[in-house]
Amino acid sequence: xxxxxxxxxxxxMELIIILTIALLVFGSRLPEVGRSLGKGITEFRxxxxxxxxxxxxxxxxxxxxxxxxxxxxxxxxxxxxxxxxxxxxxxxxxxxxxxxxEKR
Numbered sequence: 001x002x003x004x005x006x007x008x009x010x011x012x013m014e015l016i017i018i019l020t021i022a023l024l025v026f027g028s029r030l031p032e033v034g035r036s037l038g039k040g041i042t043e044f045r046x047x048x049x050x051x052x053x054x055x056x057x058x059x060x061x062x063x064x065x066x067x068x069x070x071x072x073x074x075x076x077x078x079x080x081x082x083x084x085x086x087x088x089x090x091x092x093x094x095x096x097x098x099x100x101x102e103k104r
Contacts, residue, residue: 026033
């Protein structure tokens with residue numbers, strides 16, 4: 001915040017000097033810079049308006065209930081055996097994600 005403290009003591013004469021230097025530097029491109037700055041501000045406002053509209057719309061519409069599909073009277077039949085699936089790997093020695101590094 002120290003850098004902002006420098007701008008608190010700018011008087012009208014210093015402001016005129018800064019604007020004159022800016023005019024000399026950006027002289028021929030000043031209309032172009034102003035036009036692009038205006039377009040940027042307009043696009044920013046359009047984006048903010050779109051976000052505000054979306055938030056307002058979502059706040060005003062009723063919440064969607066999580067509807068589940070209706071259940072059938074009979075439970076689904078399974079063709080699989082009742083035994084849990086077996087694994088070829090034992091739980092004590094999990095498969096490493098990477099091969100072991102070579103020792104030098």
